[in-house]
Amino acid sequence: MNTQPRRTPENVKARIVTEREYETLRLDSEDIAEFEYRPTACRQKYRMVVIRKNITKAKGEAALFDDVRYFFYITNEREWSADAIVFSANDRCHQENLHAQLKSGVRALRAPVDTLESNWAYMVMTALGWNVKAWWALSLPEPPGRWRDKYRQEKRWVLGLEFRSFVHAFVGLPCQVLRTGRKLVYRLLSWNPHLRVFFRLVETLNC
Structure with a gap:
């Protein structure tokens, strides 16, 4: 039996955020670049991939100000493109989840002793x-x-x-x-x- 295709539901969350004038962050664009980097204590150079996120902070329908944030990825992978490095790191590592687990799960980022x-x-x-x-x-x-x-x-x-x-x-x-x-x-x-x-x-x- 054939059925009617379902319509896309209304984005209720976006409408409520606008009506109640909550502060939100909207990603406008991203820029990517790379350069060679050698840490002070290292003998060899590494590949540093940088992403610049151009973000607009808004309240309701009014844009408050622009915000720029940078994310750095250091690697010794030379064959992949810069985009592939970023996608692989975000897909494989789940850095935010790892930091959260090290902080709240095993409490590795606490300093409970004296030295x-x-x-x-x-x-x-x-x-x-x-x-x-x-x-x-x-x-x-x-x-x-x-x-x-x-x-x-x-x-x-x-x-x-x-x-x-x-x-x-x-x-x-x-x-x-x-x-x-x-x-x-x-x-x-x-x-x-x-x-x-x-x-x-x-x-x-x-x-």
Whole structure:
């Protein structure tokens, strides 16, 4: 049975922002450039790609002022175009999410101790906790077969988890440790829907 095509719904959010005169940022244009850059402590030069974003700050229908912001990308990739460098970095790294996780998730950007060196050690240790999460996800196998696509989706899901969600799903599991004969038995005392992924990794690491 043929149906009528749906009409594009009205952009209610944009209309409300204009009517209530909320302050908004509107991207007008972008400019991209690149140059060679050598940090003071480095012997070799790197490729620095810079984006200039021309932004207009508005309130309702009135433009308040123009704002210019710069974003820098440093790389040793020489073959890609400048546009490809930016798209790859934004698509792969998710810098804002990473900064948020390092700040609020593992608290790597806090300075709770009294010296610069001890704060550096604290930051390294907490950042390693974040790296363990990434290693955990990348270690999940993708065996060939009918479930390969499903396993790949689960792997990407774990890789994109926030650190707190990862801890609740795979780390903070109530467990009973039993010593029987010549071995230790770890008995999980609760269930969650992610244990199937957990046991897949356990089997892989035991091989």
